[in-house]
Amino acid sequence: MEMSFASIAALLAAARSLVITGHIHPDGDCLGSVLALYHGLVAAGKKVQMLIDDDIPAMYRFMPGVELIGKPADAKLVCDALVVLDASDAERIGKVGAVVAAPVINIDHHTSNVKFADYWLIDSQAAATGELILRLLREMRTEITEDIAICLYTAIATDCGFFKYANTSPSTLRDAAQLMECGAQPHLIAEQLDTRPLATLTALGKVLQTLEFHAGGQIATISVTREVGEYAQNTEGFINYPRTVEGVEVAIMFKEAEDKNVRVSLRSKNIDVSSIALTFGxxxxxxxxxxxxxxxxxxxxxxxxxxxxxxxxxxxx
Ligand code: 5GP
Ligand code: MN
Ligand code: MN
Incomplete structure (x- = not known):
């Protein structure tokens, strides 16, 4: 059922125990949104648990409360609501969906969202799920503490490339300003996100040597073999390099993963890469x-x- 911010706030107000989750391969928007809603619901006196079926990349471990995020165990968990953030289909949350028995509320901003939840609020105009969580917290009359501001600023800034991408709107910037007024410090957050182990930079050097062009220079690809991927620890942001080459319309990163799988990331300047990704599941x-x-x-x-x-x-x- 499609929901408004007010009706989601009412659902959350009626629940006593909740689980909040986000997608596997968690990014800044997923983690910042999960954490901000967690802080808001705990302040409202709810019993809340955060579960993500993956490791948390080191660069995000500065966010307040991140150490409280657990991984799903095999035991069934019964609660009043499972809140799924920044995920567009049920597979994106790994095994959390199978272990939590509760009505599912999905808040998301992906155009490819398949409306898999019992209750959903999807706004593909939002630059980040974090923007939607901020609107929800306003609706819930939650005080935006410094901890919430840090999490939501991280969520929003990472999903809009620090206000560089086309999804940045005037309201994205207004939200960022409000979060700054509530205690988020953009320069400190950017420093945390930009700090990486030397191994990651060394790996980037190797990955850039795999750069290839197709379609008369409109497509640029880079590839990460399993060995390089493991050494790198985190390849987030690597795709931004081929994207910057003059004449490139679509950048693609291929990364060897477990079980003969290859993770593919696509970035475009104008064409719709979401529908291409959809054809590959x-x-x-x-x-x-x-x-x-x-x-x-x-x-x-x-x-x-x-x-x-x-x-x-x-x-x-
Ligand atoms: P990234 O390339 O950074 O992994 O992902 C880019 C965007 O595509 C993100 O918004 C992410 O949530 C979405 N995305 C990446 N991989 C998948 C996938 O396998 N399934 C779905 N539904 N969305 C994905
Ligand atoms: Mn995400
Ligand atoms: Mn997002």
């Missing part, structure tokens, strides 16, 4: 999407580059 936003392709690195490269080339041929730029 993934999803995302118009200009930033991802999917997992089963097969070798080479298979994934050939298939995805062909699909993007075809989309470019169809789209007058």
């Amino acid at each position: 993934g999803g995302g936003h118009m200009r930033a999407a991802g999917c997992t392709v089963t097969g070798s690195l080479k298979d994934a490269q050939v298939k995805v580059v062909a699909a993007v080339t075809e989309a470019l041929d169809r789209t007058p730029l």
Whole structure:
């Protein structure tokens, strides 16, 4: 059922115990949104647990409360509501969906959202799920503490490339200003997010050597083998480099993962990469999407580059 902010606030007010989760391969928006809603609901006297079916990348571990995020165990968990943030389909939350028995509330901003929840609030105009959580907390009359401000600023800033991407709106900037007034310090948050182990930078050097161009220079790809991926610890942000090359319309990163799977990240300047990702069982936003392709690195490269080339041929730029 489609919900308004007021009706979600009423559902949350009626619940006594809740689980909050976000997507696997968690990013700043997923984690910041989960944590901010957690702080708001705890302040309202609720019993709340945060579960994410994945490891938390080191760069996000500065956010207040992050140490309280657990991984789902095998035992069933019964509560009044499972709140799923920044995830567009049920598979995106890994095994949390299977272990938590409760009505599902989904708050999300992906165009590819398949409306899998019992109750949903989806706004694809929002730059980040964090913007929607801020609106919800206003509706709930929650005090925006410094902890909440840090989490929500991180959520919003990371999903709009620190206010550089096309999803940044005047209200994104107003939200950021309010969060700053509530105690978020952008320069400190940016410093935390930009700090990485030397190994990651060394790995970036290796990955940039795999740069290839297709479709007359409109597609740029980079590839991360399993060995390099493990050494890098975190390849977040690597895709931004091929994206900056003059003439590139679509950047693609291929990353070898476990079980013969290849994780694919797509970034575009204009064409809709979300619909391309959807054809491979993934999803995302118009200009930033991802999917997992089963097969070798080479298979994934050939298939995805062909699909993007075809989309470019169809789209007058
Ligand atoms: P990234 O390339 O940073 O992993 O993801 C870019 C965007 O696409 C994010 O908004 C992310 O949530 C979405 N996305 C990435 N991979 C998948 C996927 O396998 N399935 C779905 N539904 N969305 C994805
Ligand atoms: Mn996300
Ligand atoms: Mn997001």
